[in-house]
Amino acid sequence: MANLEVEICGLRFRNPILPAAGPPGRDGKRLVQCLEGGAGGLVTKTISTTAAQVPMPHMAEIRGGFLNTELWSELPPERWLEREYPIAREAADRAGVPLIISLGYTAQEISELAPKLRPFADGLELSTHYLGEDPRPMIEAIAAAKDAVDIPVFVKMSPLGREMRAAAQVAEEAGADGIVAINSFGPCLAIDVETGLPLMGSREGYGWLSGRALKPLALRCVFDIARTVDLPIFGVGGVASGEDAIEMFMVGASAVQVCTAAILRGPSIFGRIVEQMDRWLDEHGYQSVEEIKGLTIKRLRERTFHTHSIPPLLDVDRCTGCGLCEISCFYDAIVVMDKKAVLDEDLCFGCGLCVTRCPPGALMMPQR
Incomplete structure (x- = not known):
């Protein structure tokens, strides 16, 4: 049996498969279910200073992928502080795993929220999904988080046309402790051919793409970031099996987050991915998941x-x-x-x- 434990910025995860910020971690109850399903740590759904007004409908499975207009948490921060975070914290302590709390978006919002979250969090994940291409808001958000807390700060990046290597360098220089890559891609569009209307209920019908269709893009982004900065990377995007997670490690990820597969298959997917990873590593003669980290980067240098x-x-x-x-x-x-x-x-x-x-x-x- 291979060693699947990983340590990132002093946080020890019992295995490297975590929920990504989204519906699988939408409240304390679901976070407990993630742990029961085999997750190696926890990541909560992103919150901001107000509850999100989510367009309806806002999720749809499409051929080869998934669309959403999820925004951030539909629960107000007061609800998280009073109820959801205490449930998640107790469950994480009982399982002996870290709890990473996701929040956004501006420096002002993060300055307001981060101190309130600190009693519950082992790390913070900053979403940059709505900050656009200008790097200054991301730099300011990182500075606000680092000023407010004494725990690791990870920055989640969106593939919005941004040159990922340059963005990762900016995040590293601004003091980020790690990178989470990537968020969903968009805007995208899917149509219900019976009604002629978009599947998503947003004003223009647009949604954001995740699931299997996103994996090649996610792998490329993680690969580029890993060759550019000396920071741990949580690989996110299209992971639904042990081999998907193995690919993420090979391009340089230190851990993997799963969202769409958990939505479609339930929280037991975390444990299944872990079991499949363990079996693959055993069959290929590896003692630890750390042995395959960055393998693609090395092999590509050797390829003619x-x-x-x-x-x-x-x-x-x-x-x-x-x-x-x-x-x-x-x-x-x-x-x-x-x-x-x-x-x-x-x-x-x-x-x-x-x-x-x-x-x-x-x-x-x-x-x-």
Whole structure:
């Protein structure tokens, strides 16, 4: 069994899978359920100085992803301070895990809220979702939080066109203790074809994209940030399985947050991801999750860039003859004959698509 414990800025997590700020942590009851489901620590839903007026409807599952217009917590800060945070704090203490409290957005709002949250929090997560591209509000928000509390301050970044490496550098220089990347992406639009109306109830019908469709973007952002700053990163975006979390660690994450998968599958998803990570690490000979952190960064340095064709390796014994490779090969390099794939290496362009489409894993790109 691999060691899945991680330590970030002095905070020890029993495993690296946490809820992301959102509906899974919308109140004390749900946060308790996250721990019961196997989360390694807690992150609360973002609050501000007033309760959010949330457009209705504001969540929808779409093909390949998820849209929301969630905003911040619909509960007022007084409710959190009087009821929800005490429940979460007691549960975190009982489980022996950290409690990170998410808040936003401006320096003035953070200066007002942070001292009140300090008795409950082991760390703060600052949302920059509504601060735009100008880095000054983020710098001011970090300064306000650092002035108000003596615990780690993590900054959550949104992929709003901002150059993530530059934004991470600014956050590091401003005194942030870590980065949370990324928030949902948007604005986006989805339509109910029966009514002709947007699925989201916002004024223009826009929503923000999360779920599986977000993962490649999230991985790129974490990868870029990890190569730029010397700060721990909580990877967020599209994680729904152990292998998804493994990918996040390989591009440089120190822990992983999960939101959409917990909305769609319930709080037991945290424990399932942990179990899948543990099994993957054991099967691949790793003793600790820390051993794979940043592995992609290292391997990419070692890889030789090329523009010539390198055909995949074909394990005929594993081939089931499903034909997906043949359907998608526009170079006529692979066909199924007698229920087995046959590869013509001279025709192969080396695009790699067949490898990613092969259900039994009979095709593999050679290491280079």
